[in-house]
Amino acid sequence: MKALVYHGTKDVSVDSVPDAKIEKPTDVVVKITTTNICGSDLHMYEGRTNVGKGTVLGHENLGRVEEVGNAVDTVKVGDYVCLPFNIGCGFCANCERGLTGFCLTCAEPGSAGAAYGFAGMGPYSGGQAEYLRVPYADFNCLHLPSDVKEKQNDYVMLSDIFPTGWHATRLAGIKPGDSVVIYGAGPVGLMAGISANIQGASKVIIVDRHPDRLKLAEKIGAIAIDDSTGDAVEKVLALTEGLGADCGCEAVGYQCQDHHGHEVPNLTMNNLVKSVKATGGIGVVGVFLPKDPEASNAMAKKGQIAFDFGSFWIKGQNIATGQANVKAYNRKLRDLITAGKAKPSIIISHELPLDQAPAAYKNFDDRKNGWTKVILKPAA
Numbered sequence: 303m304k305a306l307v308y309h310g311t312k313d314v315s316v317d318s319v320p321d322a323k324i325e326k327p328t329d330v331v332v333k334i335t336t337t338n339i340c341g342s343d344l345h346m347y348e349g350r351t352n353v354g355k356g357t358v359l360g361h362e363n364l365g366r367v368e369e370v371g372n373a374v375d376t377v378k379v380g381d382y383v384c385l386p387f388n389i390g391c392g393f394c395a396n397c398e399r400g401l402t403g404f405c406l407t408c409a410e411p412g413s414a415g416a417a418y419g420f421a422g423m424g425p426y427s428g429g430q431a432e433y434l435r436v437p438y439a440d441f442n443c444l445h446l447p448s449d450v451k452e453k454q455n456d457y458v459m460l461s462d463i464f465p466t467g468w469h470a471t472r473l474a475g476i477k478p479g480d481s482v483v484i485y486g487a488g489p490v491g492l493m494a495g496i497s498a499n500i501q502g503a504s505k506v507i508i509v510d511r512h513p514d515r516l517k518l519a520e521k522i523g524a525i526a527i528d529d530s531t532g533d534a535v536e537k538v539l540a541l542t543e544g545l546g547a548d549c550g551c552e553a554v555g556y557q558c559q560d561h562h563g564h565e566v567p568n569l570t571m572n573n574l575v576k577s578v579k580a581t582g583g584i585g586v587v588g589v590f591l592p593k594d595p596e597a598s599n600a601m602a603k604k605g606q607i608a609f610d611f612g613s614f615w616i617k618g619q620n621i622a623t624g625q626a627n628v629k630a631y632n633r634k635l636r637d638l639i640t641a642g643k644a645k646p647s648i649i650i651s652h653e654l655p656l657d658q659a660p661a662a663y664k665n666f667d668d669r670k671n672g673w674t675k676v677i678l679k680p681a682a
């Protein structure tokens with residue numbers, strides 16, 4: 303089968319690789335019809351992770367079930383399913399508590415959490431490919447309704463970014479009527495904005511500097527702040543009577559940059575402390591890593607940032623972090639899409655066949671204007 307393979311820093315190609323197949327009776331194989339390129343794929347693309355050469359990337363996957371293992375009960379050949387990027391078993395101590403992003407069974411020994419085609423998240427191949435092996439299929443497959451053909455580009459966002467954006471707002475503790483400031487208008491930040499709207503936020507403020515992303519932020523009804531034209535914190539405070547927003551979301555991650563384009567790994571976290579009110583909650587879903595050998599400074603190489611802990615403590619804020627437990631949210635978010643109350647496909651800029659994936663990685667990585675979200679159609 304054809305698949306997008308990582309060969310080294312900024313070096314990916316579409317190659318012929320062995321077909322995905324049933325390896326355990328609890329597996330299914332899915333023919334991928336829609337799969338996305340994610341901002342976190344770029345961390346790997348840029349050589350900023352320990353992902354192995356030869357890995358097939360792609361963790362945001364949707365497709366049609368092609369083959370079913372003997373021990374699978376509820377998933378049938380021909381079903382359309384969306385796969386959470388995190389692979390859970392359903393029966394470990396963390397999955398039992400709904401924390402499927404931290405599965406102990408599917409993870410590498412000594413760690414928690416597994417995903418398709420992802421650094422440090424187990425040996426699973428990704429879905430930027432014609433076919434994908436799905437472990438523990440009864441648990442991991444989210445069934446999609448009969449409008450999947452028309453709404454595939456919405457449903458595919460249930461694999462990661464819509465639940466991840468929603469998770470950011472839940473970690474931040476948003477309540478109806480709250481104001482929220484979101485740093486980052488990439489796909490996850492925009493999904494956090496849509497999620498905040500659905501939950502009744504009174505004001506959604508999104509900070510970024512890319513014109514195409516800021517335009518999308520406005521399109522979803524948020525107040526867009528361009529931090530290349532002045533201090534974002536001052537602008538947020540001016541919009542919140544000098545107190546700061548009721549809660550905040552971090553959707554940038556460890557490679558955040560100042561407006562000169564220099565990486566300043568603590569910038570977003572410290573700006574959030576300043577632009578969220580005293581006692582407010584901060585949800586952090588942008589990716590941070592325990593090691594980053596290519597980082598610009600000695601602390602960041604060890605995954606550390608200089609955090610304004612004093613201000614954070616004096617303000618009595620709280621922070622919650624980590625990857626989204628997709629299965630905690632994807633069923634209900636699917637129902638919002640089916641009912642026409644959420645349309646996450648609004649952020650898609652490019653829909654391409656698999657063989658154009660290498661060029662798409664380059665354009666997305668260059669933050670080329672207009673490349674806000676790329677989806678691939680391997681079955682086209």
Ligand SMILES: [Zn+2]
Binds near residue numbers: 342
């Ligand atoms: Zn993703």
Ligand SMILES: [Zn+2]
Binds near residue numbers: 390396398404408
């Ligand atoms: Zn588990």
